[in-house]
Structures are given as C-alpha cells and as structure tokens.
Amino acid sequence: MRALFFRCVAPAALVMAASLACLPAAVMGQTSRPVLAVFAHPDDERVIGPLLSRLSREGRDVHLAIATDGSKGVRDHAGIPAGERLAAARKLEAECAAKRLGVRELHLFGLEDGGLASFATLARLRTELAQVIARIQPAVIITFGPEGGTGHPDHRLVGNVATQIVQADHHRTIDLLYASLPAERLRTAPPSSPTVNGVADDLLTVRVSFENRDLVAGQEAFACHRTQYTTPEMAAINRTLAHVWNGTAYLRPWNGAMSDPAKVFGR
Numbered sequence: 001m002r003a004l005f006f007r008c009v010a011p012a013a014l015v016m017a018a019s020l021a022c023l024p025a026a027v028m029g030q031t032s033r034p035v036l037a038v039f040a041h042p043d044d045e046r047v048i049g050p051l052l053s054r055l056s057r058e059g060r061d062v063h064l065a066i067a068t069d070g071s072k073g074v075r076d077h078a079g080i081p082a083g084e085r086l087a088a089a090r091k092l093e094a095e096c097a098a099k100r101l102g103v104r105e106l107h108l109f110g111l112e113d114g115g116l117a118s119f120a121t122l123a124r125l126r127t128e129l130a131q132v133i134a135r136i137q138p139a140v141i142i143t144f145g146p147e148g149g150t151g152h153p154d155h156r157l158v159g160n161v162a163t164q165i166v167q168a169d170h171h172r173t174i175d176l177l178y179a180s181l182p183a184e185r186l187r188t189a190p191p192s193s194p195t196v197n198g199v200a201d202d203l204l205t206v207r208v209s210f211e212n213r214d215l216v217a218g219q220e221a222f223a224c225h226r227t228q229y230t231t232p233e234m235a236a237i238n239r240t241l242a243h244v245w246n247g248t249a250y251l252r253p254w255n256g257a258m259s260d261p262a263k264v265f266g267r
Contacts (some may be wrong), residue, residue, distance in 0.1 A: 008161065033139035034061040034104070035181075038129060039152035040144070041113065042070045042094035043225040046241070047149055048142060048179045049101060049218025050210040051249035056102025057214065063136055065107040066099050067125055067158050071241040078227040087113075089227050095225035098215055100125050118155040125161050133165060139173060143168060145178030147197035148263050163254055177251040180204055181244050189243040192236035204250040215242060 017229065034043045035055055039045055045064055046165075071088035072082045080086045082105030091108060109128045110123040111121055133141070143162040159178065166176040183198025218239050227238070 008058055018228040028084045031060070031139070034063055034136045036063045036065060036133065036136060036141045038067070038141060038143040038158060040067050040116070040152065041073065041209075042066055042090045042097070043222070043228050044144075044149065044155065045101070046218065046222045046237070047144075047181070048249055049097075049221050050214035050245065051142075051179075051208055052075065052101045052103065052216040053217035053221075054210040057217075060193050061136075062102060062114070063105050063107060063132070063138065064094075064101075064103045065109065065129060065132055066094055067111050067116065067129075068113040068154055069107050069108075069110045069136060070094075071112050073228055075228060077079075077230050080227060086227065090225075093227060095219040100221040100224065105136075107237060110224040115127075116154050122157065122161060125158070126165065129161060130165050133174070139177040140169045140177060141179045142179050145189045145199065145252065145254075147180065149179075150194045151197055166254065176254040177206055178254060179249070179251055181241075182250055185244040185246070186240075189237040190236065192240040193233065193256060196240075199252065200252075203256065204252050206253065207215055208249045208251070210245075210249060211247075211265045215245070215247075223250070 035052075037045060037048060037052060039047075044066070044139075052062050052064070069087040071084070071087035073081050073086065073090065074080070078086075078089075087110075092106065095106060107128075109125065111125060111128075115121055116125060117214055122263035141162055144155045146156065146159065148159065163176060166174050178199075180199040180203075181196055181200040182204055184201045185199040186196060222238065224232060
C-alpha cells in the first residue's frame with residue numbers, strides 16, 4: 001500500500017510472519033494527499049470513526065462523502081416523518097459528526113435515501129463521486145465492501161460505484177479500501193442492533209491502530225445521530241464496536257491477491 005499509516009498483515013498461508021510494514025520509501029509523498037471516506041447515509045461513518053479521528057488529528061486532510069439524504073430513516077423516538085424535515089435534521093447530524101471527527105470537508109450528494117438502485121441515480125452518484133475524486137485527488141478511498149456493513153442495499157451500491165471508478169485505468173494511483181469488521185471478533189462481541197456482516201479475519205490485511213481519544217471522538221461523533229438511535233441503542237453499538245476494534249481499525253484492499261492462482265487456473 002502507498003499510505004504510511006497502514007500496517008499490512010499477510011495471510012498465514014502465504015508467510016510465517018504475523019505482519020509486515022508497508023512503508024516503501026519511494027512513495028512517502030503519498031501521505032500528503034487527502035483521505036476520502038465514502039458512505040451511503042449520515043451515521044455510516046461510525047464504522048471508521050476512530051480512524052478518521054486519528055488521521056485528522058495527525059494532520060491529514062480527511063474528506064467525507066455521503067451519498068443519500070437519509071430522508072427515509074424514520075424512527076419513532078425522533079418523531080420526524082420521512083421527507084424534507086428528516087433530511088434537514090440528518091444534514092445537521094452529519095455536519096456535527098464531521099466536525100467532531102475533524103473532517104476538512106463534508107460532501108453531501110443528497111440522493112434519494114433507499115433509492116440508489118436505478119440507472120439514473122447510480123449515474124448521478126458516479127458523476128458526483130468522480131468529480132470529488134478528481135478535485136481532491138485522494139491517496140486512498142475508504143468505503144463499504146460487498147457485504148455492505150449491515151447489508152443495506154445503499155451500502156453495497158455505494159461501495160460498488162466507488163470500486164467502478166477506482167478500477168478505471170486513470171485512477172490506478174488511488175488505493176481503495178473496504179472498511180469491515182472481523183467475523184471472529186464479532187462472534188464474541190456484546191450484542192447490538194442492527195447486526196453487522198463480518199469478514200474473515202485473514203482477509204482484513206490492512207490494520208490501523210488508534211488511541212483511546214480517537215475511540216472517544218468516534219463515539220461522540222456517533223452521538224450526533226440522535227434521530228436514528230436511542231441512547232441505549234448507541235451504548236450497545238459502542239460496546240460492540242469497542243470490543244471488535246480493540247484499538248484497531250480493520251480494512252482490506254479491493255483487489256487483494258489470490259492466495260494461489262495456480263490451484264485454480266494451472267500454471
């Protein structure tokens with residue numbers, strides 16, 4: 001990987017060492033370029049909140065892009081119907097969270113919540129995201145993988161569109177990472193709702209440590225999203241995430257190498 005804050009873990013089947021450093025001297029300049037996190041809804045950034053806090057705290061330009069307006073995230077405790085009022089409330093919550101995490105610029109695309117699955121909306125998402133990428137020239141993009149965190153269709157589609165953009169020839173200087181949680185640690189975590197789809201531990205080959213103050217920042221940013229969670233629900237989710245992370249954010253490269261291509265395709 002190019003960015004200096006990464007530590008890579010090689011799959012056990014490939015090497016004996018538990019981990020290896022990813023600090024090639026020839027690409028040290030990459031750390032001056034921004035980091036772009038891309039998610040579907042206001043509140044999705046909680047999956048890497050502590051990581052965004054650490055990066056911004058250490059001087060990186062962190063950008064956060066949110067695809068939808070969140071206007072259909074109706075919860076009884078909030079008492080706000082679906083539509084413009086809820087979208088306005090969630091915009092304020094997104095701004096609150098971004099500020100707490102030290103995000104330099106928040107990009108709100110305002111697309112229909114729960115409505116990304118159409119040709120027209122996906123085209124708009126691709127155009128909006130490609131324009132942000134072209135303008136800020138990030139070193140790395142972080143988004144949802146195929147499992148989409150909780151499995152929400154919007155989550156999956158945002159990750160899909162980000163991947164489509166990055167895999168084009170002219171974006172090969174950008175690293176794309178999927179933010180995920182290890183299935184093994186999720187199985188032993190305190191329960192919370194909504195449940196999250198885990199990823200096999202050995203696939204999460206990029207791991208970034210963070211400090212307790214970053215965990216606190218992530219929790220405080222999550223607390224901004226009052227229309228979506230009650231206080232007890234937030235507390236339960238925070239317990240789950242704190243257990244799973246244990247001071248480490250888990251990611252994986254979108255184009256991770258096969259362990260042994262010869263076993264599938266021959267030599």
